[in-house]
Amino acid sequence: MTKITYIDHQENSKTIEVENGLSVMEGAIQNNITGIDADCGGSMACATCHVYVEDEWLSKLPQAEDAEQDMIDMAFEPKKNSRLSCQIIISEELNGLVVKTPTKQS
Ligand code: FES
Numbered sequence: 001m002t003k004i005t006y007i008d009h010q011e012n013s014k015t016i017e018v019e020n021g022l023s024v025m026e027g028a029i030q031n032n033i034t035g036i037d038a039d040c041g042g043s044m045a046c047a048t049c050h051v052y053v054e055d056e057w058l059s060k061l062p063q064a065e066d067a068e069q070d071m072i073d074m075a076f077e078p079k080k081n082s083r084l085s086c087q088i089i090i091s092e093e094l095n096g097l098v099v100k101t102p103t104k105q106s
Pocket of ligand 1: 025038039040041043044045046047050071084085086087
């Protein structure tokens with residue numbers, strides 16, 4: 001289990017323990033985190049799982065593949081630290097990961 005902190009656009013924070021091997025999106029869905037809808041179920045076709053990854057964690061993630069980056073480009077207010085949470089697979093190394101959800105996803 002790995003601790004992940006989800007922060008919404010109003011700075012409400014929720015830290016939960018998520019099973020390793022799941023995605024950050026799946027952890028959110030299983031724990032009723034608002035702001036991550038995941039309409040496509042994780043197939044990189046919706047961007048409703050868009051999150052901003054805190055800078056200190058960004059370098060610990062594998063780089064986004066082209067398909068993920070293309071979808072991020074179509075997301076609401078993409079930033080340099082934007083990722084699709086369905087593509088971030090949880091492991092021990094990500095213990096303490098902090099992600100924020102954009103304003104539009106609430
Ligand atoms: S859940 Fe649809 S792109 Fe991540």
